[in-house]
Amino acid sequence: MATHEYDIVVVGAGTSGCYAAATAADAGYDVVVVERKTEEEAGHIACGDALKGADAFPEAIPKSQIQSAFTNTDVDHGRFEIPQEDTVLEIPVPGELAVIDRWEYGRKIIEGAKRAGAQFHYDTVVKDVTQRQDGQVTGVRGKRDGSVQRYNAELVVDAAGSLSILQDKADFDGTTFDTNVSYSQFCSAYREIVHVDEPVEWDDALVFKPTKRAAGYLWYFPRTDTEINAGLGFQMNEEPMKLVEDLKQDLRARPEFKGARVEDKLGAALPTRRPYDSAIAPGFISVGDAAGHVNPTTGGGIAGAAYAGKYAAEAAMDAMEDGEMGEANLWKYNENVMDHFGARYAGLDVYNIFSTAVDVDDLMGLLGALPATKLAEALYSGSANVGWWLKVQTAIKAVGHWDLIYDLYQTKSLADDLIDHYEQYPSRPGGLDAWQHKRDSIMDDIYATTGADAKY
Numbered sequence: 001m002a003t004h005e006y007d008i009v010v011v012g013a014g015t016s017g018c019y020a021a022a023t024a025a026d027a028g029y030d031v032v033v034v035e036r037k038t039e040e041e042a043g044h045i046a047c048g049d050a051l052k053g054a055d056a057f058p059e060a061i062p063k064s065q066i067q068s069a070f071t072n073t074d075v076d077h078g079r080f081e082i083p084q085e086d087t088v089l090e091i092p093v094p095g096e097l098a099v100i101d102r103w104e105y106g107r108k109i110i111e112g113a114k115r116a117g118a119q120f121h122y123d124t125v126v127k128d129v130t131q132r133q134d135g136q137v138t139g140v141r142g143k144r145d146g147s148v149q150r151y152n153a154e155l156v157v158d159a160a161g162s163l164s165i166l167q168d169k170a171d172f173d174g175t176t177f178d179t180n181v182s183y184s185q186f187c188s189a190y191r192e193i194v195h196v197d198e199p200v201e202w203d204d205a206l207v208f209k210p211t212k213r214a215a216g217y218l219w220y221f222p223r224t225d226t227e228i229n230a231g232l233g234f235q236m237n238e239e240p241m242k243l244v245e246d247l248k249q250d251l252r253a254r255p256e257f258k259g260a261r262v263e264d265k266l267g268a269a270l271p272t273r274r275p276y277d278s279a280i281a282p283g284f285i286s287v288g289d290a291a292g293h294v295n296p297t298t299g300g301g302i303a304g305a306a307y308a309g310k311y312a313a314e315a316a317m318d319a320m321e322d323g324e325m326g327e328a329n330l331w332k333y334n335e336n337v338m339d340h341f342g343a344r345y346a347g348l349d350v351y352n353i354f355s356t357a358v359d360v361d362d363l364m365g366l367l368g369a370l371p372a373t374k375l376a377e378a379l380y381s382g383s384a385n386v387g388w389w390l391k392v393q394t395a396i397k398a399v400g401h402w403d404l405i406y407d408l409y410q411t412k413s414l415a416d417d418l419i420d421h422y423e424q425y426p427s428r429p430g431g432l433d434a435w436q437h438k439r440d441s442i443m444d445d446i447y448a449t450t451g452a453d454a455k456y
Contacts, residue, residue, distance in 0.1 A: 001148040006030045008316055009140060009153040010118075011126050011166060013042050015302050016288030017159030018109040018118075019309030020316075022060035025117035027317055032119045033110075034142060034151060039122045043106020046191055046266035049229040050075075050206050050221045053303030054098035058310040061112030069105035071223040072203065073098045079205040093206070099221050099229070124149055129156065129170040129284075136325060137170060137283035154325055155316040158286040159309070162186055162269040170284060176327055176429050177284070178276035180456050184237035185273035185292075187216075187299065190244060191231030193264040199225035200256050209250070216241060218250055230257075233299065235272060235356065237453075243267065272296040273455070274346040275337060277436060278429075280330040285312045293337065296349045304341045311336040327429045335425060343422030349455075350415040350446055354408065357452035410449045418442050 008024050010017045013035040025031045035042050054070065057063045075097050080089040114120065126142040130150070139152040158166045163186065172179055203225035209218040216234035223229055230251060234241045244265075251257045271292040279291035287293065287308040294301035315333035319325050421442060426435045440456075447454050 001150060003150045003152065004032065004121075006032045006151065006153045007320065008032075008155050008157060008313070009034060009151040010157040010159055011140060011164075012159035012161060012288075012290070013037075013110055013113075013120065014045060014106075014159055014161065014288060014305065015109060016290075016293070016305040016309040016312070017157065018113040019058055019060055019306045020157045020159065020287060020313045021118035021309075022109075022113040022116040023058065023310045023313035024317060025113065026060050027313075028117075029317060029320070031117070032121055032151065033113065034124045034126055034140065034149075035120060035122050036125045037122065039120075042120070042122060043110055044103045044266075045106060046189065046268035047102040047229075047302075048189075048191065048219055048221055048231060048299060049099050049102050049223060050219075050298075050300060051098045051100050051302050052093065052298075052300050053095055055096040056303060057306050060116055060310060060313075061109055061306075065112045065115075066105055066108040069100045069102075069108050070098045071101050071227070074204050075099055075206055075222065077205050079202055079207045081207065081209040083209070090205070097206075099206075099223050101223060121149070126160070126166065127169075129166055131171060131283075135171060135174060135282060137281060140166070154283070154320050156284050157309075157312055157316070158284065158290045159288055160290050162271055162289045164286065164290040166284075167286065167290070170281065172281050175281040176278035176432050177281040177286075178278050180277075181273075181292075183269075184235075185271065185455060186236050186269045187233045187272040188236055188240070188243065188267070188269055189231060189233030189299070190247060190265075190267040191229055192247065192262045193223070194228045194230045194251065194257065195261045195263060196226050196228065196257060197259060198256070200228065211241065211246065218247070228257075233270070235352075236269075237356070270294055270299055270301070272299065272349075272352055274349040275342040278327075278334050278432060279337070280315075280327055280333055282327060282330075283325045285316065285330060285333055287312045291337075293341070293345070295345055296352045304345075307340055308337055311340075331427075331429055335427065338422055338425040343419050343425070346422050347415045347419040350411060350418060353446060353452045353455055354411050354450045357450045407449060407451075411446065414442060414446045414449060418446070 007029040008031045010021045010033045013033050017033055021031045021033045077093055078091040124142045124144040126140045128141045129137055130139045131137050137156050142149050158164050160166055203222045207220035218232040221229040232247050271289055271294045273292050275292045279286040288305035293304045293308050311333050315330045319329035322329055421439055426432055
């Protein structure tokens, strides 16, 4: 057995892991990133490749170092295809948007973390978490080439992705760490990189199309005008879809994909849930997908993951300076996440919950009638301005979705209440229980209004 000693061990070389490693290593701390893939395959991750917030990355790995992975910076809106209504919605997307080559991006952030001073151990599969008798996490154990590898550290950063094995192995009794996690809060997704001979007409748009159920959609994101990231996903609490076959059928029905060639195929699970209430325990922080840091309505999570990694490293460094890796010293990480994007994602999760309780044809009819700019506000800022209610009344009147629009309006008001509550996230671990109790009361009202099954 080989034993390694570091200040911080990061499990997973994705966005959040690399930014956590780069932030701490750049400040002079000894950091290792433990990655299960080979050096050649590291960074090859299933992703939709769309990036909102393309102008904002932490300085530890600045945008200039990953710019070569940005293959399409001309995308500026979403294109929602609604076959049930024979309608296409062109929806503006606020902020800087891009489509990237995810594997190239993965290589670049690994290079950036190495440049900052982080070490990488590839081909290493983490199997267990080590803890002291008092519960503090002290490292991880894994295997490389059949040999046991032990990593001892002041802090473990869990960047191991959705449904992380580290969370199954660690004992979180007596901590604030969020264990209210179930597979049903996640989405199963599959994507292919598809090449076409003729440029697509929508190379400046992110194309979305509903599947046959409300809790799933297809996407077509143009890396270039002839290279498309095509994929689909569904909520895991729904009846499983045949992802490969369903995507193939849709591709065959679209004339622009006639004679198309598939280059790469990958599947993954991703969180379509609110961020963890607390993603810390003594000596342990979860980041990115491993902590639910994804927009639950679109699946977008790259920019948020980068900042989660930065916040995790900053909290870890402050705690190490104090010589105490308990929750009180790591709590600032939770606060920074909730303040930056956590409250907004929790509000958006309400619309995800709403969609699971609505007939897909009714929902598509409603979306087809909504003002596009206000729908964009709802999708990307967490909740739309109350003033759009009167505009929606006018738009819906002729369509006949009064019951649904009333439920949506009530749901939207509760989403606003939820966001307001998240903005009161406690400043210390001792305040979490009372905060959760009030939040859960709001969620009960949301379930009652939408008719959806309880998600948490």
